[in-house]
Amino acid sequence: MERDDRDALLARLKVFEGQPAAVAGRGRDPVNLPMIRHWCEAMGDTDPAYTGPDAVAPPTMLQVWTMAGLSGHADRSGPYDALLGLLDAAGCTSVVATDSEQEYTRPLRPGDEVTFDTVIESVSERKATKLGTGYFVTTRTDVRVGPDLAGTHRFRILKYAPADRSRRATARRPRPVVNRDNAGFWEGVRHHRLLVQRCTGCATPRHPWLPGCNACGCPDWDTVEAGGEGTVYSYVVMHHPPFPAFAPAADRESGAAGPYAVGLIELPEGVRMISNVIGVPYDKVRIGLPVRLEFQAYDEELTLPVFRAREDLA
Structure with a gap:
């Protein structure tokens, strides 16, 4: 795309800043204890504040009460969809969620009826990333109970044209998002x-x-x-989509992208973390498998913690 065309596209995109993406939206369900219970079980959060007659919802559930579910939002003719359509027409046909920020001003309690308004807060200039070239779009959702602001949720996506993978000498592992x-x-x-x-x-x-x-x-x-010891608490085997950067080291060298295991590792320090399980075929990973921490360098910039199956106990 020529510079004049890029400038013209950016000018058209900037028109959408400040326009509404949702007006007077309503949560599909009131804040309720069953959903709070499911959330806490999934997160392993046993805080007593989220149970009993005086329960409040975990603050980080803020977005949950505004989500449209699998059926999605019925109206697909608003400014937000027009913005995405403009980016699609410009070749930015892929999308990835990049980050979110939340601010909490009022606790949500079972029975609260949530309403929300969403605005297109900003559209970035054209950015070149490892995934491809595109634009960051940020929306801001104000969540209310009656007239009271309960919290604000900012959500950012990258709408981009995928990079030409055939030009990549090697597949690079995506960089982690580092924040404050x-x-x-x-x-x-x-x-x-x-x-x-x-x-x-x-x-x-x-x-x-x-x-x-x-x-x-x-x-x-x-x-x-952490001392370095752990056990596999749960795991999944990734078969699709194939992505060479996540393949085992031997496969990365050949360009292949075979299945690999991602484990939820329980550490004796009292936490669990997600990472690759290495040193054993993916189909040999099992719950309870003892593992040991290693730090694996993927390139000159990136080192990640991974967990190797203990040969003495595997």
Whole structure:
């Protein structure tokens, strides 16, 4: 795309900033205990604040109460869909969610009826990324109960034209998103240390890293270094889509992208984390398999913690 065409497209995209993506939307269901229970079970969150007659919903469920479900939103003729259509026409036919931010101003309680308004907050200039070239689109959703603001949810996607994979000499592993909340974790990984956050108020460990304790709400924390031992708590085997960057090392060299195992690893420090299980064929991974922490370099910039099956106990 020529520079004049890019400038013209950006001008058309910028027109959408400030336009509504949803007006006076309503949650499909009131805030309710069954959904809160399912969420807490999935997250392993046992905070008593989320149970009983005085229960509140976990703040991070904010977006849940606004979601349209599998049927989606009926109206596909608004500014947001027009914006996405314009990007599709410009060749940006792929999309990936990149990050989200939430602010909480009022607890949500069972029985609350949620309403929300969403606005297209910003459209970035044209950006070149490892996935391809495109535009970051940010929406802001204000969630209310009656006239009271309960929280704000910002959601950002990249709408992009996929890069020409045939020009890539090698498949590079995607970079992790490093932000102010998890920078300490990635700094530890860079020095081959697996650091677990620990609340200084109630000593509850947590992973992934968060700005505050989900057990007692304390904002203060320190870290403990994981000893390196663990067990497979659960796992999946990835067959599709094939992506060479995630294939085992031997397959990456050949360009093949065979199945690989992703494990939920339970550490004796009291947390679980997701990573690759290596050192054993994917079809030999099992729940309870003992593993040991390793740090694997994928290129000159990226090192990640992975877990190797212990040969003495595999």
